[in-house]
Amino acid sequence: MRGKGTVTPLSSVFSVEDTQKAAKRVQDTIAQKDLELDHLRGFAADNTDLINLVARLPEHLHHDIMVPFGKAAFFPGRLVHTNEFMVLLGEGYYAERTSKQTVDILNRRGKVLESQVDSLKAMVQDLKAEASFFNATATEAAEGLVEIVEDYEEESSSDRECTPKQDYANNSRAVIAQPADEDEEFARMMARMDELEKEEREAESHMAQSDEDEQLQHGLHQLSDQKSLHGNLKISEQYQSRKPPEQTKDGIASNEDSFTDVPSGSGLVSKYEVSHENILGRDVKSVAEKDLVSPVVENVQTVPLSRSQVSLESSKPKFDREKAFTGSIVEHADNLQIKSRERTTAISQSSASQVSKPVSRFKMQRK
Amino acid sequence: MGSSSAQRELQRELEAKANDLSKIQKDISKNHQVRKKYTIQLGENELVLKELDLLSEDANVFKLIGPVLVKQDLAEARANVRKRIEYISAELKRLDATLQDMEEKQNSKKEAIFKVQQRIQSLQAGKAKA
Numbered sequence: 001m002r003g004k005g006t007v008t009p010l011s012s013v014f015s016v017e018d019t020q021k022a023a024k025r026v027q028d029t030i031a032q033k034d035l036e037l038d039h040l041r042g043f044a045a046d047n048t049d050l051i052n053l054v055a056r057l058p059e060h061l062h063h064d065i066m067v068p069f070g071k072a073a074f075f076p077g078r079l080v081h082t083n084e085f086m087v088l089l090g091e092g093y094y095a096e097r098t099s100k101q102t103v104d105i106l107n108r109r110g111k112v113l114e115s116q117v118d119s120l121k122a123m124v125q126d127l128k129a130e131a132s133f134f135n136a137t138a139t140e141a142a143e144g145l146v147e148i149v150e151d152y153e154e155e156s157s158s159d160r161e162c163t164p165k166q167d168y169a170n171n172s173r174a175v176i177a178q179p180a181d182e183d184e185e186f187a188r189m190m191a192r193m194d195e196l197e198k199e200e201r202e203a204e205s206h207m208a209q210s211d212e213d214e215q216l217q218h219g220l221h222q223l224s225d226q227k228s229l230h231g232n233l234k235i236s237e238q239y240q241s242r243k244p245p246e247q248t249k250d251g252i253a254s255n256e257d258s259f260t261d262v263p264s265g266s267g268l269v270s271k272y273e274v275s276h277e278n279i280l281g282r283d284v285k286s287v288a289e290k291d292l293v294s295p296v297v298e299n300v301q302t303v304p305l306s307r308s309q310v311s312l313e314s315s316k317p318k319f320d321r322e323k324a325f326t327g328s329i330v331e332h333a334d335n336l337q338i339k340s341r342e343r344t345t346a347i348s349q350s351s352a353s354q355v356s357k358p359v360s361r362f363k364m365q366r367k
Numbered sequence: 368m369g370s371s372s373a374q375r376e377l378q379r380e381l382e383a384k385a386n387d388l389s390k391i392q393k394d395i396s397k398n399h400q401v402r403k404k405y406t407i408q409l410g411e412n413e414l415v416l417k418e419l420d421l422l423s424e425d426a427n428v429f430k431l432i433g434p435v436l437v438k439q440d441l442a443e444a445r446a447n448v449r450k451r452i453e454y455i456s457a458e459l460k461r462l463d464a465t466l467q468d469m470e471e472k473q474n475s476k477k478e479a480i481f482k483v484q485q486r487i488q489s490l491q492a493g494k495a496k497a
Contacts, residue, residue, distance in 0.1 A: 086429065086436075090415040091408075091451070093444060094436060105418060112414060337496040 007151030023134035030127045040117045046111045051103055058083045058099045112335045198308060374490050381483045388476045391469055398466045402459065408456045416448045 057063070060082060067077035085102040086094050097105065419441065422428070428444045429436040 090411045091420045091448065092431040093415055093419070093439075093448070094429040094431065095418070095422055096429075108418070109414070 005148055007146055007148050019138035019141050020132060023138050026127055026134055030124060030131060033124045033127060037117065037120050037124065040113060040120065042116065043111045044110060047106055047113065051106045051110070054085065054099055054102050054106065058266060077328065289335040374487060374494075377483055377487045377490065381487065382481060384476055384480045384483060388473065391473045391476060395466065395469050395473065399463055402466070405455055405459050405462065409414050409452065409459065410485065412429065412448055412452045412455065416445065416452065419448060420443050 024123050059077070061080075062082065063079035065075040065079050083099050085099060087097050087102050087105050089095055090197055238308070239321050389410045419428070422441060424441060426441060428439045428441050430444070431437075
């Protein structure tokens with residue numbers, strides 16, 4: 001693979017110790033703030049208790065209590081004037097108030113405390129987010145995670161776009177939005193495709209539509225085989241049965257960064273089969289499918305199955321667009337059929353992968 | 368030899384600058400603490416003023432001076448609290464200005480240290496080449 005990027009181990013960008021120290025620092029601040037929060041919460045609890053007490057006192061004219069005397073003594077006494085309170089307003093200022101007024105003062109104080117608690121909580125939240133980020137970076141740096149940066153190659157992608165566009169000029173939806181990538185394989189594929197195209201044009205075959213379809217399908221199968229894990233074929237077939245309305249285009253569009261191999265491959269096949277199902281005699285549509293298939297096929301590459309699943313799912317909603325396509329594609333039907341067939345054949349030939357029975361039949365027919 | 372003595376000088380410079388920087392940083396942290404205290408006091412005083420304003424005119428207000436509760440005039444108490452609030456706000460503003468000053472000094476010191484470090488590095492690189 002062409003390596004046109006930089007590989008930077010995370011540990012170099014943020015040294016392991018530094019990240020750990022930073023994480024620790026944030027943890028300490030969090031602990032501090034937590035202590036303060038507990039403090040404030042204690043105040044709030046005391047406040048509510050006091051409010052209850054002050055509210056209850058005026059119920060009696062006098063209360064019999066044990067009065068504290070010094071540090072270690074009490075004596076029995078009486079609490080009189082049960083409705084008069086000397087309330088501390090703050091900063092050494094006291095005010096004489098009744099029970100009800102005192103309760104009001106205490107309530108206001110409680111509100112202030114609450115707002116302080118809320119602001120502290122918000123701070124702790126932010127700190128915790130910071131801490132989690134630091135911890136993550138610390139663990140990543142420790143594990144030796146590497147940051148890979150690769151350039152987006154505009155030129156190569158535009159080149160690839162040209163070739164398919166030539167063939168399917170009527171395909172307005174340039175699904176051929178080839179993902180920008182630096183894969184040599186892809187370039188090779190494209191070059192091979194071009195060669196095969198030429199060969200096809202020279203040697204025109206007049207195979208029956210059904211044969212073409214079969215071949216194309218086999219070719220597609222071959223493609224997916226060759227590019228992706230063996231046995232994906234069957235899985236892709238399963239995919240087809242499960243998600244018929246997959247759109248290859250969507251597969252391509254959704255996988256811009258990676259080559260939509262299995263997904264596109266399976267998507268292609270599924271679409272193809274769907275077209276077959278829906279438009280039995282309509283070669284046009286099948287041709288259209290092929291058109292879509294071919295550019296998608298080019299994108300085929302090894303991709304884990306899970307990814308293909310994702311792309312397949314994402315491609316579902318765009319199925320309707322396909323049906324609108326039918327008319328424009330008719331014109332280039334023959335050329336495209338041949339081209340796609342050529343491509344698939346070429347691809348199958350170029351790759352030294354296993355050839356399933358249908359593929360070999362196709363091969364034999366061609367040569 | 369000349370280069371090594373120059374290097375030693377540079378390193379001494381670096382140490383001196385580093386000391387200055389740490390001093391400045393300590394000052395900044397002290398400033399922060401005092402600011403915090405003043406901010407809390409300001410908040411409390413504002414609360415007291417609010418309550419005093421809510422009091423009816425004939426209510427008794429007392430001030431705790433040492434162990435003694437001294438009766439105060441409501442209007443007088445209000446005025447006193449207001450003055451305190453103004454004083455604390457002025458102090459806070461002054462502290463803010465000092466803090467800004469110190470931060471600027473800190474930044475300039477950091478840059479100077481960085482330059483000295485660069486010179487040391489270039490010296491060492493030169494030595495290695497030679």
